[in-house]
Amino acid sequence: MxxxxxxxxxxxxxxxxxxxxxxxxxxxxxSFHLTSPEPGFMNDMQTFVYDENQRLWHGYYLWNGDYSWGGNGSSWRHYATSNWENFTDHGVAIPKYQTKEGDAASGSIVIDNANLSGYGAGAWLAYVTSYCCGLQTTNLWYSTDNGYTFSPCESNPVQPNTLHKTNYRDPFAFIHDNHVYLYLAEESELGVYRSATGKAPFDYLGSVPIEYMGMIECPAITTLHCPDLKMDKTVLVFGGNGGGLDTSGTFLHVGTLDDNMLFQAIETPTPLALDLGADFYGAHIGYETEGAYDNLHCLAWVSNWSYWQCTAALPAVDSNGNIGCASVPRKVTLRYLDNRYRLETEPAFDVPAGxxxxxxxxxxxxxxxxxxxxxxxxxxxxxxxxxxxxxxxxxxxxxxxxxxxxxxxxxxxxxxxxxxxxxxxxxxxxxxxxxxxxxxxxxxxxxxxxxxxxxxxxxxxxxxxxxxxxxxxxxxxxxxx
Incomplete structure (x- = not known):
């Protein structure tokens, strides 16, 4: 048988x-990745926010129609999407060469509901890296039409870099207790500043050193809930070209904020990587619902400045096409397992099944x-x-x-x-x-x-x-x- x-x-x-x-x-x-609809060089992601009334995400990225990188020439380009699969291009929102400080490089947007800046309640304040006399400075641009067009502040630069620091860039802005706070990337540390009006002068409050991570870029401070600890934690997200990835990447530290909004008491001996690949950089974070911190969303530029800084081996790209794209947006959850923090990441939205x-x-x-x-x-x-x-x-x-x-x-x-x-x-x-x-x-x-x-x-x-x-x-x- x-x-x-x-x-x-x-x-x-x-x-x-x-x-x-x-x-x-x-x-x-x-294609299902965000990229420029016309020829140009796309890089760092900027602020992206969800408009509940329109049921649309609005966001920005750096774009250079002159195919220049490593120097001047960036603008902020505006897009909108409902599903992160199809995108509507709204063109350049913050143009370059409209002020003596040149272009508009990385930064962030904060909404001024209390009219601290004098541009009206609900004005959008965009703090951007610009250049003056060979130095990086912070310029302010404002919008009164919900981020479609921006005008330069009458008293730029709002942070003139009086100490002549080589790296003085990527301002991350947030409002607390009727003051605008800025975190600035300054080589291997973050400078923290505060202004009652969102304009000059910004008072220096102190610095946040980030050890063993090389040059720091694109910082962001936010709250993230940890379900295992059943509590909210303050997290610092930043880009760095050091650490265990052996390349540049986007990382997260867990800590607390003191009374001056200085990030301190870091609980993560080694920063946590949001992505383990070689090309998740120039990132920005956002939420679908303001005040809901169960997870955060993160969007990154898919590339690496190391590819563009070796003049003898630059990518042989076609200057009649578009260069660069964004990642699929991530949903990032903070976990605490086996007595240590870790991150869990997945696509933030349903990727097209195909x-x-x-x-x-x-x-x-x-x-x-x-x-x-x-x-x-x-x-x-x-x-x-x-x-x-x-x-x-x-x-x-x-x-x-x-x-x-x-x-x-x-x-x-x-x-x-x-x-x-x-x-x-x-x-x-x-x-x-x-x-x-x-x-x-x-x-x-x-x-x-x-x-x-x-x-x-x-x-x-x-x-x-x-x-x-x-x-x-x-x-x-x-x-x-």
Whole structure:
């Protein structure tokens, strides 16, 4: 008599653990990452806010139509979206070269409901980095039409950089006790300032040193609820080019604020990375509902200044196209597990499902060639129901670009390597990037779009990488060993 043995019981009879890895492919007809609708260089994300009346998100990013980077020439470009899939462009809201201080680089917006500045209750105050006499300064622009157009303050710069600091930028503004507070990135520390009117003079209150993180950029202070501790915590979000990622990234410290609004009593010995990839930078944070702090939303520029600072190996980009894109917005939750803080990240909104192309199942070691994404865009969902493989490697690309992610199952260590014909000699781009996951993942969600690949693991971690890819067909191979 013969007995049928199900795959679930193979291990019972043979002692061998079965392998079931499901690979689902989805196609996208169009891009789903925010990018400039006209030629130019897009970089740092700026403030984004939710308008409950319009049911729209409004946000800004730095944009340079002259294809210049590392110097003057940035404007703030305005967009709106209801779903983070389709975007309406509202053009330049804060133009460059309209004042003697030149352009408008990174900063933030605060809404002046108490009319501290004299521009009317509800005026939007945009504090931006500008330049004067070779120095970084802070300029104020204001809007009385809910952020569609801005005018320069009559007394700019509101912070003239009298100490001639080399780094004096990326002001983050918030209002407390009828005063405007600014956090400024000043090399490896943050300067904290206060003004009763939101204009000069801003009084210096002190500094917040950030150790071992290199040059600090794009700070933000906010409240974030920790469900495990059942309490709200003050968190500092910032960009840095040091730390455990071995590249620039976006990080978070947990601490408290003193009476002068100085961030102190840091509880995180090592700052927590919001994303483990090489290219989640120039980020900004926001909330869907003001005062609801269960999680925060974070949006980042998908790139790395290291790619643009080596003049001998600059990306060979087409100056007739648009350069740069934003990440998929993240929902970030603060956890406290095993006596330490950690972050869990996932897409903040439903990513378009796409059109199902094919489903394959890997049941043994080997190389699995999947269907090509015809326009270089798509989604790959990998589910490891049972996995006895020692190594899993996913490779995506064509003869002009390639990204490969190799996971060692026993350690949760992923090594990511990239190549692009546009950056053949760029050491920062070509350098292997290593990720250590907090646990072995059982699901990968891989989003592939023009210029970017983002991976979300069910361990609550994500990894974002610029690819400098094109719109041509992308091949997909999954290797099991």
């Amino acid at each position: 013969f007995h049928l043995i199900s795959i679930e019981n193979i291990s019972k009879y043979t002692g061998v653990t079965p392998m079931i890895i499901t690979l689902e492919q989805y196609a996208y007809n169009s 059109t199902l192309m094919t489903t394959k199942t890997a049941t043994s070691a080997g190389s699995y060639a999947l269907d090509s994404f015809s326009n270089g865009r798509g989604r790959l969902r990998i589910t490891l129901e049972d996995n006895n493989a020692e190594n899993l490697t996913l490779t995506i690309g064509n003869d002009k670009w390639r990204i490969s992610l190799a996971l060692v199952s026993a350690t949760g260590v992923c090594t990511v390597t990239r190549w692009s014909i546009l950056l053949e000699n760029n050491a920062a781009f070509l350098k292997p990037h290593q990720i250590t996951l907090p646990a072995a993942p059982t699901r990968w969600d891989v989003l592939i779009d023009r210029q970017v690949v983002e991976i979300f693991f069910d361990t609550g971690t994500s990894a974002t990488f610029a690819t400098f890819s094109d719109g041509e067909a992308a091949n997909v191979v999954f290797d099991v060993a």
